[in-house]
Amino acid sequence: MPILRIILRPMADLPQGVRRFVLSEALLGVSMGLFSLVLNLHLLAAGMSEEAIGFLTALGTMVVGLSAIPIGLLARRLGRKKLFITGILLMGVGYIVFGSTKDVALFYLAQTIQSLGLALLITTEVQLLFSYAGRASLETQSYSMMFAIFTLFSGVGTFLGGYIPLWFPTTLTPYQSALWIAGGGMLLLAVIRGLLLPPEKLSAKKQSLDDDRRLSISSQSSINNLPSINSNHPHMDESTSLNDDNNLLNARSTSLHDTKQRFPHSDSPFSLLYRLLSASEWQLIGLVMLSGSVFAVITPFQNVILKLRFDASDETISWVLTLAGFFLFVGSLSLPRFLSIFGHKKTYSLLFAVNLLLLIFLTVPLPFGTFTIFFLIRGGAFTMLNNLIESQTMSYVVEERRDSFAAFRSLFRALASAVASYLGGYLLEYGSPLLPFAAGALLLIFEWLYFRALVAHHLFKTVQET
Numbered sequence: 001m002p003i004l005r006i007i008l009r010p011m012a013d014l015p016q017g018v019r020r021f022v023l024s025e026a027l028l029g030v031s032m033g034l035f036s037l038v039l040n041l042h043l044l045a046a047g048m049s050e051e052a053i054g055f056l057t058a059l060g061t062m063v064v065g066l067s068a069i070p071i072g073l074l075a076r077r078l079g080r081k082k083l084f085i086t087g088i089l090l091m092g093v094g095y096i097v098f099g100s101t102k103d104v105a106l107f108y109l110a111q112t113i114q115s116l117g118l119a120l121l122i123t124t125e126v127q128l129l130f131s132y133a134g135r136a137s138l139e140t141q142s143y144s145m146m147f148a149i150f151t152l153f154s155g156v157g158t159f160l161g162g163y164i165p166l167w168f169p170t171t172l173t174p175y176q177s178a179l180w181i182a183g184g185g186m187l188l189l190a191v192i193r194g195l196l197l198p199p200e201k202l203s204a205k206k207q208s209l210d211d212d213r214r215l216s217i218s219s220q221s222s223i224n225n226l227p228s229i230n231s232n233h234p235h236m237d238e239s240t241s242l243n244d245d246n247n248l249l250n251a252r253s254t255s256l257h258d259t260k261q262r263f264p265h266s267d268s269p270f271s272l273l274y275r276l277l278s279a280s281e282w283q284l285i286g287l288v289m290l291s292g293s294v295f296a297v298i299t300p301f302q303n304v305i306l307k308l309r310f311d312a313s314d315e316t317i318s319w320v321l322t323l324a325g326f327f328l329f330v331g332s333l334s335l336p337r338f339l340s341i342f343g344h345k346k347t348y349s350l351l352f353a354v355n356l357l358l359l360i361f362l363t364v365p366l367p368f369g370t371f372t373i374f375f376l377i378r379g380g381a382f383t384m385l386n387n388l389i390e391s392q393t394m395s396y397v398v399e400e401r402r403d404s405f406a407a408f409r410s411l412f413r414a415l416a417s418a419v420a421s422y423l424g425g426y427l428l429e430y431g432s433p434l435l436p437f438a439a440g441a442l443l444l445i446f447e448w449l450y451f452r453a454l455v456a457h458h459l460f461k462t463v464q465e466t
Contacts, residue, residue: 017132017198018142024193025146026153028088029325031185033157034178035095037321038165040304041314042175046102050304054425056111057300058418063115064122065414071123072407080124080131080403085194087120092186099179102172123410126394127402131200141336143391148332151383155325157182162318174314277405280458284393285409287455289416290447291389294382296417297424297443298436309433310368320372324379331380335387344392345460351385352448359441363434392459 014022043053075083094114097106126143133142161178170176277285298305306312306320338347358378362371397405420443427435 014138014142014145015132015134018129018138018145020196020198021129021132021193022142022145022149024189024196025149027185027189027192029150029153029155030157030160031092031095031182031189032150033154033321033325034161034164034185035157035182036154036300037158037161037303037318038175038178038182039098040301041307042098042173042179043107044304045173045175046104046107048104048107049429050301050308051425051429052104053304054301054422054428056107057296057425058422059108060111060115060118061296061414061418061421063112063414064119065411065418067116067119068123068410068414069407071120071410072403075124075127075403075407079200080128081197081200083120084124084128085190087117087124088186088190088193090114090117090120092183092190093117095179095183095186099176099183100172119410119414123403123406126390127406128197128200130394130402131399132198139395140339140391143394144332144335144387147383147387148329151325151328151332153325155322155329158325159318159322162315162322165314277401277408281397281405283454283458284396285405285412287389287447287451288393288409289412290443290450291386292413292417293420294440294443294447295386296420297427297439300421301424301428301436304428305433305436308428309371312368320375323372324376327376327380328383331383332387334380335384338384339388344388345456347388348385348451348456351381351388352444352451354381355385356441356444356448359437359444362437363441365434396459 040053043056044050048056071083091114094110094112094117097110097113101107101110129142129146130139133139164178164181165174168177168181302321302324303317306317310316312320335347338350342350355378358374358381361374362378366374393409394402394406420439423439424436427439
């Protein structure tokens, strides 16, 4: 099959741990895609208002954020893989609880359980995947493949979500069986990944590079920065990869001196924060917060927007979001190619501009067909921008500090996303189905200005543009 060849060909050069991780991501995509389609519909059928759904979503985001730092601390003690598998188990339990009740109090319990599981997953998955990659030059390629598989099979889950309620009718709400199946898929995935994923272990080459980085840190007596890598060429040879990592080390030494001069040792709260992460790493977290806000004000409510804006049937919503999943898949696979053609600077500029233009179009009352075209293209374009930000910001951070960075990133992204989620629900309840796109456009403009002012020079410092 052509799609399978497109998926499997780039994976041939990836380590075994990455391949197992990426292939098992398919079941995660199906389960989460199914859950994401039917949950809001289940809540509406149970009598919850759009504003109440927005509040419930915001609560879940807060749980993710507040648990991120303890999870980051536990990851170094207990191991990322154990926490990762536990998170998948908790998500499955939460899905099943959602499907077993119409009681609002139990909805909050289910949201807490599945959000804690989600926090465990997102605070450990990228670091675990990158540890299997073993080489900095493979990290962006591994992340792009993981997200491509997830989005493709998330579309499959979304498609199934439109028909499972018809195939397996239930009396509580029409969506009960779909939630149970999604939960069962997560429990099965926990077993599969627990058995098949190898133990965490850095390759000798990666460990050697990190030893060099630690020596550089020690010699400077301060916390430093890890600029992003030029990993847009997935088939780099050995010498190219080593040269890129040496460029990273040199750039980090320069930024180290700047951070030390700007933030001398003291007992002030700001000094304590900058001992945990460097100035540039906190600035990257700010970028992730803004990107998460753009996501949270729209994406959790896509099915509600379609239902309110066009009075679409469940089957129609399923088809549209299935196509959206395919566009996310295409966007994920296209990112490395865009980077190799345009370079990082032009790719960022292009993606910010296209995303803003599409959001503006979506704020205008459009017929269903035109709206759907812009809606689908916007999903793929935002995925490319979000993946670029997520992979580069994590690659920027040295291995031994990634758990701390991931914890604080999850915390502050969750805080921002909670506000954005509540705003999205409020706009749907008291405004118009078009207003979340307007809010997303304003947030994206601010994100672009922030990126240009505070972040771009860090991420571009070691990128060798062609």
